[in-house]
Structures are given as C-alpha cells and as structure tokens.
Amino acid sequence: MRFSGLRVLKEGLTGNKGWTPHWRDPEPRSEYDVIIIGGGGHGLATAHYLASVHGITSVAVLEKGYIGGGNVGRNTTIVRANYGLPGNSEFYSHSLKLWEGLEEDLNYNVMHSQRGIINLFNSDGARDAAARRGNQMMSQGDDAVLMDNAAVRKLIPYLDFEQTRFPIYGGLYHPRGGTARHDAVAWGFARAADQRGVDLIQQCEVTGIDIVDGKVRGVQTTRGPIRAKKIGMAAAGRSSQVAAMAGMRLPIESHVLQAFVTEGLKPCIDTVITYPMGHFYISQSDKGGLVFGGALDFYSSYAARGNLPMAEHVIENALTLMPMLTKAKVLRSWGGIMDMSFDGSPIIDKTHIDGLYLNCGWCYGGFKATPGSGNVFAHLIATDTPHEVAKGHRLDRFRTGRGIMDEEAAGSQHNLH
C-alpha cells in the first residue's frame, strides 16, 4: 500500500476501512542471507538499504522487544550535520542528505522539519572554535552562519542575554538542522524494509551466536535457531551484551542520559537551541511539549533511568537560559542506555569473526545518524568494504591509536565524551 494525498482523501470518504498494518508479523524462517540483531532505527535502516540499494532481501531483523521500543523511540529527535573532525563530518553530512530525501524514499511522513539549530557560545575562545567549525562545514558543502549577539537576539529574542555567568556572545546557526518524528522514522524504515521482503521478527531475543572455525553460522533465539552467513549487530546500549555472545569485549561503556518533556505549550521555540553550559539543548515538539536534556549522569548504567542531581542541573540550565520557562511544568522524564565509545565516535566495522559485523558506539547522538548508519552498514555487509564516508570508523583505531576521532578532546574516558 502506497501513501498519497489521494489515498488519504479516499479513505477519509469511505470510513478509513482500507488501511492495512504497516508490516507483516512473520514466523522466522530457518535461514536468511543476513540477520540484523536489533530492530531499532539503525537495524531497520540497515535492512531497508540492504534491500533497496543492494538487492539483498533475504534479511531478518531480530528484535527482543517491539519495533520502535528502544532508543529510537526514546530520544530527543534532533537531526544535524555540524561535526568538526574528518571522519565524522563527512559521515554526518552524508546522513543529513539522506534525511532530506528520506520521506520520498520511504513513502512515509517522518515529519522531518529543518527548523535550524543554533549552538550558542559564551566566550571569545568558543567563538573562534565555532567560526572554525562553521568554515569546515561550509567547505564540505554544508551550511553554517556565524551569528553575533545582535543576530541571535533577532532569531531567538526570549533568552536571558544579560546574565553574567554565561553571557551569550553569539551562536553558530545550522539552518538545515532540525528535528524529525522519532517513532515515524522507525515505522517508516520498518514498513519500507517489510515491503521489500525483509522479515521483522519481534519478541525474538538472540541468546547465542553460532561460530564455527572463525565464521558465523547463525544465531540461537527465543524463537529457535536461525542460520545466516552474515550477521550485523546493531544493539546500541546493549552492544556489549550481544558481542559477549561472540566472545568479544568492546571499547564501550553503557551510560545513562536523561531527557525531559514539559506539558504541551503554545508554539514558542521554533528552532533547536544548544547551550554549552552542561550540554543543554531544547526544542519544541509539534505537540507543543518542550523537549530538553543535558549531559550524561556520568556513571555506567543499564537502568534506563537517572538520578535527581542531573535532573536539577538540566532544569537550572533551562531557567538560566530562558527564565520564561519558570512556570512550565515537566510532564515526564526518562533515561536511555548510551553506548559510549572511548573517543565519542561510532564504530562501523567488520570483526575478527568472518561474517560478523559491528555497528555501535553512537554515544548520545545515534538518532541523527539513523539513515547514514543504516546506509553505510548495509554497504559494509553487502560488499565487505567500508563505505567511503565511514572508512574512518574502524574498530582497531583504539588498539593502534591511528584514526582516533576524539570530538571532545577528552581522551580515553568514555563518560567525558
């Protein structure tokens, strides 16, 4: 079933009786060409691009919960391509271009909204860094506008510009940045993959990875064994648990990042704002809730919930930047499990086991990477060579020290990235 304006009109006039489920609920077959472990955004995108770009349709996506129930349904929906380091910058640039054509590609409204993103800065040094980053973004064909205080006042006049602790000098504006409806991204990729014959197997937890003579043969699952010559791991915060089934330890620690949403308010913030005091960022969803968050809680966690000190800190950030929010009520908060790598950059690579591929290390920035990650991971699985824009995301960079992409210049400590 294709979605179109005409179809919406027709269904509206005939009682909406013609809609069918977005994807099938198949029984797992005994063998596939490729198995993807993890039915999140990255796993689903990988399946979609395996089928649509590489013509590989004998693919199963194994999900232990339900489609869209992991980090892809629990993030703050920001999409951007304003990275600084070679290796990352071209990858996120590639991903943003895929976002811009995604709705047509998937025939699905993911509500991608290029409302812009502004990274504020609070010092001369930070302004220099922003100018450098902006030039770098423009030199690879992306967009950036360096704004002074007056220009920021015109764009977002409701900030507290007069505060003394972290005065707003200006900002680096990235007009093509923005947001997308996170659930719709999962559903759109799931539906598109399903339509090309990919089996999405939910409630199917992988309990073992079968390896014989250094080659993968398949997986054991709660719904029985499934054979495959190629297996892609895309389990985000649970990557270490999945890799442990193949006897691997990863350069990853899982950390908790909290996010917050207020009650629905009238439209007031029409862009995405980031504030370097404590990694704070905020945007407004189409339902009206203000969506915001800050830094990691800074300790390892699989609990999917954080502690109050960081909640207090993030809300202090919000009120320092925007005193108008003092009366907004926080409706809910949650914590996600972040696969923090040791240089703050992802890993998209083969492993030492033949046929086993790894996609992890997205830290707290995996959502914007969803199409790019799926696209390059599919390329790697299909062709056994890294995609041009992801050739820096090697697993062995930690061992050799060559090609480390340390965006925060924080060194080998996961929670500082």
Add this chain to the structure above:
Amino acid sequence: MRLPCPLCGERDLREFYYQGAAVSLTRPDPDAGADAWADYVHLRENLPGDLEEMWHHAQGCGAWLVVTRNTATHVVKGAKLAMDTKRADTKRADTKGART
C-alpha cells in the same frame, strides 16, 4: 544514589567523581605489550549487574574508593578504600616476586 565512603559515611552522589570500571587496580606490567595495554585502556566487560568501579570522593575526603554497584538497578553493595585494595595486591605481588 548515595555512596558509602568508608571515611565519611554515606554521602550524596554529587560529591563524587566517576572513573569507570576498576581496571586501574590491575594495571598491566609496563612490558606487557601493546595488546595487553590496548585491552586495559579500552576494552570493558560492560555487562549489566554488579560492577567494581572507581569513585573519587572529590568534594569530600579526597579518597579513591572501589565501589561495588549494580548497573542494572543502581543498588550500591559497598565501598572500600582503593588504597587498602592496592596495598593488599602489592603485598601479594611482592611475596611472589612479581613487578608492581
């Protein structure tokens, strides 16, 4: 989350700095080779459940602690001084004649 500092008693999370899994207690020998050092610096078990980890009581007594905490539930099982743990290890290693 509150951590039981052996010197100060139970204290608020905000008084502590976190350094991750307590791998620094078993630092490889300087001549152990690049692979051993790469493993030590980067590779982690990182499984949910009880984890021994390093916390620094930075806003308190300044001691480094080895805290046992469940990463799936945040339940803190106990804390001891890293100094004591390290000294016990050193003593053991010395009696074996190993390099410390």
